[in-house]
Amino acid sequence: MAVACALAALLAGCQTVGAGSPSGPDLDTRLHDADVMSEVNGNVVAKAAYWGGLYEQDPRDAEAAAEYASALRAVGSTAAAIDVLRRAESLNPDDPRILAEYGKTLTSSGRAAEALPVFDKALAVDPDNWRTLSAQGVALDQVGQHDAARAVYRAAIAAAPGEPTPWNNLGMSYALTNDLKDAELAMRKAVSTPRATGKMRQNLALVLGLRGDYTDAERLASAPTAPAAISGDAEKLRAIVTQPALWAREANADNNPVIIE
Template identity: 40%
Template sequence: MPIKALNHRARHLISTAFMAALAASVAGCGSTSQMTTGSISRSDRRPLETMSAGELHTATSRLGESYARNPNDKRMAMNFAAALQMDGDADQSLAVMRKLAIAYPKDRDVLAAYGKALAANGQFEPALDAVRRAQTPEYPDWKLVSAEAAILDQMGQKDEARQDYRKALELKPNEPSVLSNLGMSYVLEGDLRTAETYMRSAAEQPGADSRVRQNLALVVGL
């Protein structure tokens, strides 16, 4: 396969993995309030990612109504931003998170989610800054380290990205999402053999989810 075509497909794959890494960082920060994409109402507690397109759009509208009533509610704003992102409205998602980041300038959950929104809009340098500010150096969060690596990969800084992926693996050995993202990094430069090695290892881990297995299948098909 021509390297140009490979890079185009690899970019799509790494972008998908990158968003997953940032989503994990948002859910996993160690502050007092953790963001979830959780329920829209007491009668519907399904995660947003399990909804159909129509259901997601309806859920996003409901979240928007709740957000309008109380835009400074951190959890509501973050849920609304996540729903907007999944519903294809990255610009409005970023606007919601930018406003929230002004209200909560030092909140780790907010900074991580803001970084995700920035990155989804292609603003990688400010995204990297936000994710780094969400990190606590003395107690590093492996999910944020992995998210930082994914952003660096998007910026073409593969050596720095892989250093961060390996740091994340030191903090969380054999974590399938990190192994998968590290494999994606090698896909970007066309090293499919190394990529497949990491991604097979990721898929074999007990905690591997369907996304990790799907990424492996896509790489094998390149």
């Protein structure tokens, strides 16, 4: 596949992988190096090269297809990710990893309405997967079904009480409808967990700023772990709160406050 070849070229020169193509020790070494780079450095290009190589070797490998598509989505190659997932779903029609990633990719490309039945299929097979539940909630929020989204986030919280992502997404769902008190309560739950990220603390700062609590918002924004450009994100959040249709456009942007995981 051309995308896999281009990604592999960033590592050590591309050879097309597939039937009748060179493999052996050289390919194994490149894949191993890419795997190490992706884990140590959080390098999504290396991750895409690694999983792309495995996927090219065996398109029936559901794990490789899902991970490859996830990496392609992370580097912005959404159309390529969808192509991989369509093929993977035809080969593994009931695999929850494929279905969940397919739903996330459709959601991140602004096609939430198409994602919802895909999430339903994934959850029919793996009903307690908090990541799939949380991602389904994002899709529901995108199409304006906020009450349904919040119910799904709470199901994700029940399935994984220590995970901050569903709390974060619940808080941002409330922010979408300008229910800022409930948004703050949910966001504080998110940031109180050990696995909370700087992005989540930024999201809480944005909500606090919208509520007029600039002192606490500034404290969070100036913390060592806080990402930059709080003011710009605050303007974006204000726009999202007043124009929920912007959610779809910003679904997978770098500064988007909602986390799809």
